[in-house]
Amino acid sequence: MATTGSHPAVKLKKTIQFPQEVVNVRRPSNCLSQNSQPESSSTLGVEAAGPNMARRRSTKYGGGTLLTAAHAFRRMTRNSIAQEQLPKPVVKYENTYKLGPDEGTEFFPSKAKNEIEVFLEQHMRDVTYDPSTAAQLTQTIADKVKNLTKELNCPRYKVVSTVVVGECKNQGLETASRCLWDDGKDNFATVCHKNKTIFAVVTVFAVYFE
Amino acid sequence: MDDFQSAEETAFVVDEVTNIIKEAVEGAIGGNGYQHNKVNQWTSNVVEQCLNQLTKLGKPFKYIVTCVIMQKNGAGLHTASSCFWDNSTDGSCTVRWENKTMFCIVSVFGLAI
Numbered sequence: 001m002a003t004t005g006s007h008p009a010v011k012l013k014k015t016i017q018f019p020q021e022v023v024n025v026r027r028p029s030n031c032l033s034q035n036s037q038p039e040s041s042s043t044l045g046v047e048a049a050g051p052n053m054a055r056r057r058s059t060k061y062g063g064g065t066l067l068t069a070a071h072a073f074r075r076m077t078r079n080s081i082a083q084e085q086l087p088k089p090v091v092k093y094e095n096t097y098k099l100g101p102d103e104g105t106e107f108f109p110s111k112a113k114n115e116i117e118v119f120l121e122q123h124m125r126d127v128t129y130d131p132s133t134a135a136q137l138t139q140t141i142a143d144k145v146k147n148l149t150k151e152l153n154c155p156r157y158k159v160v161s162t163v164v165v166g167e168c169k170n171q172g173l174e175t176a177s178r179c180l181w182d183d184g185k186d187n188f189a190t191v192c193h194k195n196k197t198i199f200a201v202v203t204v205f206a207v208y209f210e
Numbered sequence: 211m212d213d214f215q216s217a218e219e220t221a222f223v224v225d226e227v228t229n230i231i232k233e234a235v236e237g238a239i240g241g242n243g244y245q246h247n248k249v250n251q252w253t254s255n256v257v258e259q260c261l262n263q264l265t266k267l268g269k270p271f272k273y274i275v276t277c278v279i280m281q282k283n284g285a286g287l288h289t290a291s292s293c294f295w296d297n298s299t300d301g302s303c304t305v306r307w308e309n310k311t312m313f314c315i316v317s318v319f320g321l322a323i
Contacts (some may be wrong), residue, residue: 164288
């Protein structure tokens with residue numbers, strides 16, 4: 001079985017997806033796909049799986065779901081279907097065999113924390129809590145923090161930023177998080193900012209994409 | 211020979227995860243009123259319970275589970291998240307729960323490996 005190496009937390013399994021058409025494309029270096037829009041042709045060579053391929057595979061690995069999905073796909077392609085209704089092909093990239101980030105492209109929580117602290121200081125300096133604008137403010141902070149983290153030169157990292165904003169009224173509040181990930185490569189940074197009427201707790205998680 | 215899984219087994223299924231979260235929250239803080247000295251333990255229990263159940267699903271995902279518990283006293287609370295990921299394989303799920311004395315908001319982010 002070809003694998004990228006033993007994963008401490010989760011067993012790696014390849015996926016085969018029916019009834020979508022599968023297009024195998026060699027992954028460009030340092031590429032992180034944000035959406036699944038495929039390029040249907042590439043100078044490095046493309047191997048497309050059509051209905052015949054699906055039929056051969058379904059009998060080989062014969063699960064009930066695989067067979068019925070393949071039948072449905074063949075039925076679909078026999079009738080005339082408008083282009084928009086056909087399922088979009090899902091791109092499956094070839095293995096890069098990269099197990100960890102390159103030198104200088106790791107996510108450093110301390111750097112992220114500094115950037116976020118400076119940003120929050122600037123952004124929240126004169127802000128008072130207002131219920132009508134707080135929702136928008138929270139979303140803006142989340143987006144900006146995510147963009148800040150993206151600028152930190154860690155190209156193969158997926159970024160999740162969460163923000164909790166609330167009114168200061170002497171209430172109790174507790175936040176906790178747990179993650180199932182690769183401890184050596186993935187990390188997080190968290191910053192709290194408070195003034196008289198409003199508080200913000202920002203957490204950003206960076207997860208390495210193998 | 212590679213192992214192959216059908217699409218259903220490797221996608222982030224929001225309904226399944228929602229149920230897991232609801233059960234974890236009910237189990238940890240179900241009939242309790244807000245107690246400052248216990249909140250720490252409650253948040254830890256909720257996230258740990260969620261994570262254990264998610265691991266049992268056996269899907270090839272890295273998970274991030276966050277929980278916010280706030281006492282009800284008329285103050286406003288807003289949460290937001292922004293993610294840079296692959297929309298076709300990754301997903302998130304947020305559950306809001308409340309009783310007479312507190313709110314609980316749990317978010318689960320699943321990132322495919």
